[in-house]
Every structure is written in structure tokens, then in C-alpha cells.
Amino acid sequence: EDQVTQSPEALRLQEGESSSLNCSYTVSGLRGLFWYRQDPGKGPEFLFTLYSAGEEKEKERLKATLTKKESFLHITAPKPEDSATYLCAVQAKTRGTPPGGSTLGRLYFGRGTQLTVWP
Amino acid sequence: KAGVTQTPRYLIKTRGQQVTLSCSPISGHRSVSWYQQTPGQGLQFLFEYFSETQRNKGNFPGRFSGRQFSNSRSEMNVSTLELGDSALYLCASSLADRPKSYEQYFGPGTRLTVT
Numbered sequence: 635e636d637q638v639t640q641s642p643e644a645l646r647l648q649e650g651e652s653s654s655l656n657c658s659y660t661v662s663g664l665r666g667l668f669w670y671r672q673d674p675g676k677g678p679e680f681l682f683t684l685y686s687a688g689e690e691k692e693k694e695r696l697k698a699t700l701t702k703k704e705s706f707l708h709i710t711a712p713k714p715e716d717s718a719t720y721l722c723a724v725q726a727k728t729r730g731t732p733p734g735g736s737t738l739g740r741l742y743f744g745r746g747t748q749l750t751v752w753p
Numbered sequence: 754k755a756g757v758t759q760t761p762r763y764l765i766k767t768r769g770q771q772v773t774l775s776c777s778p779i780s781g782h783r784s785v786s787w788y789q790q791t792p793g794q795g796l797q798f799l800f801e802y803f804s805e806t807q808r809n810k811g812n813f814p815g816r817f818s819g820r821q822f823s824n825s826r827s828e829m830n831v832s833t834l835e836l837g838d839s840a841l842y843l844c845a846s847s848l849a850d851r852p853k854s855y856e857q858y859f860g861p862g863t864r865l866t867v868t
Binding site: 665666668671675676677678679680683685721723725740741742743744745746 | 755757786787795796797798801807843845853855856857858859860861862864
């Protein structure tokens with residue numbers, strides 16, 4: 635069964651203290667891996683998509699990388715406004731037409747890492 | 754470009770009632786997916802619609818249903834509400850019609866409380 639595991643569950647950093655969040659996955663054929671940021675009471679905000687091992691994407695203080703088994707979200711010199719829950723999701727390649735239809739549009743989410751950055 | 758909108762933002766219902774939630778996708782997006790988010794289970798996939806057809810369905814009981822209209826707007830319905838249906842219901846839209854176009858953009862969600 636397709637699974638996504640994120641670690642750590644919670645992370646507290648001092649402002650400026652860089653760190654990495656991990657997302658490990660098992661999926662039969664990766665179509666894409668997605669990173670989202672979610673603030674309390676709001677919908678997830680799209681950050682990155684990674685499609686193949688070795689790919690990297692950057693946005694401000696965030697950098698996402700992908701291997702064949704896991705992805706990392708590196709946070710460089712974080713600020714208090716980076717505090718949020720970071721979610722990882724994977725999308726599998728379609729398996730044809732199983733009961734319920736294809737898996738094409740389905741994202742499998744991890745439980746997230748709750749990041750707190752204090753001044 | 755306007756983002757995904759969901760209405761209503763908050764709902765309080767009683768057990769046994771039914772509820773309909775609405776989602777308007779980003780202009781041009783033909784795929785709409787629905788997710789349920791709870792503290793205990795995280796984000797769980799409900800179903801996905803593409804061009805008015807349900808293309809994918811998660812492991813939820815038949816009380817959860819949805820549909821999509823010709824303008825890509827989508828509704829989901831939950832009948833015979835149970836206390837455990839209390840959750841944040843999220844809608845996401847995507848192009849999903851060509852390689853590398855499957856990013857999903859989420860709306861703000863509808864917070865449903867069942868009493």
C-alpha cells in the first residue's frame with residue numbers, strides 16, 4: 635500500500651537555525667511529490683513539485699530535494715513567519731482501472747511536521 | 754487569477770442531517786478533488802472529478818457523494834451526518850490534463866461541526 639511518513643512530527647528552531655524535514659514514501663511508481671505549507675485553520679498552500687530523483691526546487695529560504703525513497707525540505711535561516719505545518723504528498727502513476735477508478739488525481743498525504751520558529 | 758473558493762466556510766449541523774458543500778476551482782482547472790482533514794487521521798482523500806466524471810474515489814462510506822458541473826464547480830454531499838464527520842473539508846483544483854500538471858491548489862476549507 636502506498637504510504638508517506640514525515641519526520642519529525644514537531645520541530646522547534648531558533649530564528650536563524652537551519653534544519654531539514656524528511657518525507658519518506660513507498661509508492662508503486664511515483665508521478666510526483668508535493669510539498670505544502672498549512673497555517674492553522676487554513677487550506678494547504680502549494681510550495682513545490684518534484685518529479686524525479688535528483689531534482690531540486692528552491693523558494694526563498696526553502697529548498698526541496700528528492701531521492702528514490704525520500705524527500706527533504708531544507709529550511710535555511712528560518713524566521714518566525716516560517717512557523718506552520720509542512721505537508722508532503724505523493725501521487726502514484728495510474729494502475730489502470732481498479733475498483734473506484736484510476737489513482738490519477740489522488741494525493742497520499744503524510745501527517746506533517748509542525749514547525750515552530752522562535753525569535 | 755482567483756484561487757479556489759469554498760462555501761460555506763463554517764457549518765454546524767445535527768446528527769442525522771445532511772449537508773452540501775460547494776467548491777469553485779481556479780479558472781481553467783477541470784479537476785476537483787475533495788479531502789477530509791481531522792486531527793486524528795490527517796488529510797484523507799474523498800474523491801476526484803474531472804470533466805463531470807468521478808475519476809477516483811477514496812475509502813469513505815456511500816454517505817459521502819459528490820458531483821461536478823459543466824463549469825467545473827463541484828459539490829459534495831454528506832447524508833445522515835455522524836459525530837465523526839466533524840472535520841475540515843478541503844477542495845483542491847488542478848489542471849490534471851497533461852504531464853506535470855497535477856499540482857493541486859487548495860481552497861480555505863469548510864469547517865463542519867456535527868453535534
